[in-house]
Amino acid sequence: MTGWPDQEFDAFVASRLATLVRFAYSLTRDLGLAEDLVQTALMKSYRASRRHRLENPEAYVRRAVVTANVSRWRRPHMIEVLVDVVPEPAADQPSDRLEEHQTMQGLLRELTPRQRTVIVLRYQEDWSEAQIADAMGVHVGTVKTLASRALDRLRAGALAGRSVL
Amino acid sequence: MTQSDEWRELLERANEVPGRIQVRPGAGAVLRAHARRGIRQRRAAALAGALLLTVGGGLAVAKVDLLTGARVPVAPAHRSQAVAPGVLIGDLATPIEMRLVEGSGACPLNGGVPTWDGSECYRLGPTQMRILAVGRAAFGQPAGSPTQPGATVGERSVISVELTQTDRAAYADLTGSHVGQRIAVVVDNRVLGAPEISERIDSDVLLMPGPPPMVSWAAAQLTP
Numbered sequence: 001m002t003g004w005p006d007q008e009f010d011a012f013v014a015s016r017l018a019t020l021v022r023f024a025y026s027l028t029r030d031l032g033l034a035e036d037l038v039q040t041a042l043m044k045s046y047r048a049s050r051r052h053r054l055e056n057p058e059a060y061v062r063r064a065v066v067t068a069n070v071s072r073w074r075r076p077h078m079i080e081v082l083v084d085v086v087p088e089p090a091a092d093q094p095s096d097r098l099e100e101h102q103t104m105q106g107l108l109r110e111l112t113p114r115q116r117t118v119i120v121l122r123y124q125e126d127w128s129e130a131q132i133a134d135a136m137g138v139h140v141g142t143v144k145t146l147a148s149r150a151l152d153r154l155r156a157g158a159l160a161g162r163s164v165l
Numbered sequence: 166m167t168q169s170d171e172w173r174e175l176l177e178r179a180n181e182v183p184g185r186i187q188v189r190p191g192a193g194a195v196l197r198a199h200a201r202r203g204i205r206q207r208r209a210a211a212l213a214g215a216l217l218l219t220v221g222g223g224l225a226v227a228k229v230d231l232l233t234g235a236r237v238p239v240a241p242a243h244r245s246q247a248v249a250p251g252v253l254i255g256d257l258a259t260p261i262e263m264r265l266v267e268g269s270g271a272c273p274l275n276g277g278v279p280t281w282d283g284s285e286c287y288r289l290g291p292t293q294m295r296i297l298a299v300g301r302a303a304f305g306q307p308a309g310s311p312t313q314p315g316a317t318v319g320e321r322s323v324i325s326v327e328l329t330q331t332d333r334a335a336y337a338d339l340t341g342s343h344v345g346q347r348i349a350v351v352v353d354n355r356v357l358g359a360p361e362i363s364e365r366i367d368s369d370v371l372l373m374p375g376p377p378p379m380v381s382w383a384a385a386q387l388t389p
Contacts, residue, residue, distance in 0.1 A: 010193030018186040026180035034182075043200040104179035123169065124176035 004049040004057070013042065016058060024065050026120045029109060037072075041065040062125075066117065066135040107154050115150035118143055198256070198298055202331060258389040259353050261296040261326070263339060264289040266347035266359050281355045281382050289349050289356075294335045299326050324357075324373040324380055333369060341365035353386045 004012075017038065024034035041064035045054065054060045108116060117136065121127040122143075129147075133140045189195075268288040272279050277286030328336060340348070340362045349359040350373060358375060373383075 006193075006197060009197060013193035013196060014188055014190075017188045017192060021186055022180075022182050025182050026176070029180075031182060039196065042196050046197060046200040104175050108176075108179055120176060120180065123172040124180065126169075126173070 004046055004054070009046060012057060016061075017042075020058075020061060020065065023062060023125070024069070026124060027066065027069050027113075027117050029116075033072075037065050037068045040068045044068075063131075063135045066121070066132075067137070069113075069117065070136050111150050111153060115146050115153070118146040119150045119154075122147055194256070195298075199329070202329070256298045256389065257296065257387045259386055261387070262292045262351040263294045263296075263336070264292050264349045264351055265343060266290075266349050269359070278349070278351065278354060278356055281352070281357055281379055285356075287349055287356050287359060289351070292351075293339050293348075294332070296326070296328070296332050298329065324375070324383055326371045326373070327369055328371060333367065336371070337365055337367035341367075352383055355386075357383055 020038045020041070021031070021034050024037045025031055028034050028037065038061075041061050044064050045057065045061045048054065048060070049057075108119070111119065114136070118132060121132045121135075122129070127135075129140050129143045133143045136143070266287055267290055268274075270277070270286060272283060272286040274286035274288065277288050279286050344362050344364060347359045347361045350357040357379060358373060375383075
């Protein structure tokens with residue numbers, strides 16, 4: 001089959017869009033941007049499905065989200081500005097976890113976009129280093145370096161009196 | 166619990182999206198339509214807000230009054246706000262057509278197209294552009310802030326239509342090459358209004374002010 005049947009595409013969007021936006025938000029920590037990336041990725045994937053069969057549509061779309069995000073920061077005129085607003089924790093958040101939650105958020109925000117991408121894909125999404133390297137368009141060695149630096153920074157933050165791990 | 170499970174849990178909690186995400190009905194169709202039209206990916210941002218009901222962040226758009234060409238100051242519209250009734254997205258039930266005005270007079274006018282309420286008739290040139298689908302259209306009801314779609318401006322009600330990038334470019338070309346002429350906005354072979362083009366209008370959002378009955382009439386025609 002080539003070409004994503006309309007009904008299947010619509011059903012996929014209806015059921016997976018929110019999850020995909022959450023995924024993109026993990027990478028960007030900006031909801032508007034996350035939405036844009038997912039839109040771009042879905043449109044690219046829909047068009048790609050006419051040329052070749054997508055074996056695993058969701059994996060394809062997720063990879064396209066990562067690629068779209070990488071091309072965004074590759075553009076020289078783009079500067080990432082992270083707005084320092086801590087989102088309100090969910091009401092049912094147990095209070096003893098609140099501090100840890102905010103600390104981890106703070107530490108993640110301090111990472112560079114590339115470091116954050118590697119950490120999220122490797123440890124939250126369980127991608128292999130090879131998959132990450134492929135989606136980001138870098139060598140596996142670069143992924144390892146980025147991951148190790150990011151972990152150092154997270155651990156350093158944790159040691160600085162903020163209990164992360 | 167293994168260490169990697171612990172990591173995942175920490176990351177997932179830290180990366181939780183503030184607020185609730187809800188997918189608009191018809192989001193897939195909007196995306197398919199845009200993908201088919203081959204809109205360049207980097208312009209996908211034009212769709213912003215068309216897919217989700219509840220998201221954070223702000224969207225600042227420049228709005229231009231269709232009648233005067235004046236820029237309307239717009240504060241960032243928070244997409245997290247509840248969507249007012251009367252907002253539609255995607256395909257219009259009937260297209261919005263733009264035609265140049267060649268003459269006008271009392272009805273019946275030979276070969277003339279009446280206004281929505283039949284108060285006047287226009288002789289019109291051929292259709293210059295046809296808007297089939299919109300990123301967002303809102304009709305008339307006051308929604309708290311004058312910057313929201315569908316808000317009233319003064320005593321009048323407003324139709325606001327978010328254009329696709331293709332339509333935006335077409336409308337900019339059309340207005341740019343016919344400054345000083347009058348252009349009729351036609352829905353279902355009725356003229357909604359026929360403003361004079363004061364300047365080239367290049368904007369994501371078209372505002373069509375008018376009396377509330379006109380706005381209700383247009384909403385009924387355009388909503389599928």
